[in-house]
Amino acid sequence: MTSHAQPPRLGIDLGGTKIAGILFGEGDSVRAEMRRASPQGDYAGTIAAIVATIATLEQQAGLSGATIGIGMPGSISPRTGLVHNANSTWLNGKPFDRDLEAAIGRPVRLSNDANCFTLSEAHDGAAAGAKSVFGVIIGTGCGGGIVVGGRLVDGPHGIGGEWGHTPLPWSEPAEHPGPTCWCGRQGCMETWVSGTGLSNDFARASGTRLTGEQIVAKAEAGDAAARLTLDRHADRLGRGLALITNILDPHVIVLGGGLSNLQELYRILPQKMRRWVFADHAAPEIRPPRWGDASGVRGAARLWV
Numbered sequence: 001m002t003s004h005a006q007p008p009r010l011g012i013d014l015g016g017t018k019i020a021g022i023l024f025g026e027g028d029s030v031r032a033e034m035r036r037a038s039p040q041g042d043y044a045g046t047i048a049a050i051v052a053t054i055a056t057l058e059q060q061a062g063l064s065g066a067t068i069g070i071g072m073p074g075s076i077s078p079r080t081g082l083v084h085n086a087n088s089t090w091l092n093g094k095p096f097d098r099d100l101e102a103a104i105g106r107p108v109r110l111s112n113d114a115n116c117f118t119l120s121e122a123h124d125g126a127a128a129g130a131k132s133v134f135g136v137i138i139g140t141g142c143g144g145g146i147v148v149g150g151r152l153v154d155g156p157h158g159i160g161g162e163w164g165h166t167p168l169p170w171s172e173p174a175e176h177p178g179p180t181c182w183c184g185r186q187g188c189m190e191t192w193v194s195g196t197g198l199s200n201d202f203a204r205a206s207g208t209r210l211t212g213e214q215i216v217a218k219a220e221a222g223d224a225a226a227r228l229t230l231d232r233h234a235d236r237l238g239r240g241l242a243l244i245t246n247i248l249d250p251h252v253i254v255l256g257g258g259l260s261n262l263q264e265l266y267r268i269l270p271q272k273m274r275r276w277v278f279a280d281h282a283a284p285e286i287r288p289p290r291w292g293d294a295s296g297v298r299g300a301a302r303l304w305v
Helices: 043-061 096-104 113-124 189-193 195-206 212-220 224-248 264-274 292-304
Strands: 009-014 018-024 030-037 067-072 108-112 132-138 142-148 252-256 285-287
Touching (some): 018 043, 067 096, 067 292, 096 108, 113 252, 212 224, 224 252
Parallel strands (some): 009 067, 067 108
C-alpha cells in the first residue's frame, strides 16, 4: 500500500432501501464508489452488507486501513449506547456502533444521515463558506442537521436538527391533530412534508394514491387536485422552516432528498416563510444540494475530518 500522510477516508450511507459507499484518497480524490440494496428488517444482514461494502471499496481502490464514517437513520443514544429514533426500526435498541466495530475490526464514527448530508453541503457543497447551515432531508422521511463554523451541532442527546418530529407550526383547524407518525405521535412535520406525507395528503384529498413524482407530473399537466396538494405541501414546509429560522437564524438552508428536486420550492418557500419569520428582512437563502443524493455518503466520510 502506498504511504499517505492522511489515511484514506471511507463513508457509508445506510438508507432505508440502499447502502451507498465512497472512498476518498489524498486530495479528496474519489477512489471508489458503489451502491447496493439494504437488507429490510434484518439487523445481522445489515451489518454483513456494510462489512462487504467496505471490503469491496478498499479492494477496488487498492487501499486499506481507511477511516470509516457511517451515516444512519436515527442516532446512538449517549445514555444507553443503543440506536434510537430510527425509522429503519430493526436498528432500534441495538448497539450498532459496537457491533460494527467488532465485525469490521477498527473504529467507526456514526452520525445521523441528515447530519452527514448537512456536513457535506457545508464543507464543499451548496453552503460552502457559510457560517451556519441547516440541512433538510425531505424524502421518504424528514430529517435535519445543523453545522456551525464547519462543525456538526449534535447536542447532548444526539437529536440536534431533528425537526421532523416537531409539530407543524401555526397549524390550522383542519390540520389537528394530524396524521399518526411512526414515532407514535400525531402531526409531526414528517407526516406532512416528507414524500410519504405528500402522497398521503393527496390520497386524503382525492381518494387516489400516487407517488410524489406522479403528483408532480399531474400538477404540471394541469390537474387541480395535484396542484393544490403541492401548494399545501409548500405552505407547510415554509411554516416549518420559518420556525427553524426563528430559533437558529441560519445563513443558508440546503434542501435534500427526493422532493428537493422540486425547483419551484426555491422560488416559493421564501415567500411562504416571510409571513412567519420574526425579522424585517427576507428569509434565509434556500439552495438545492450540490451533491444530490451523494451528499450523505460524502458527509459520512467527513466525520473523520
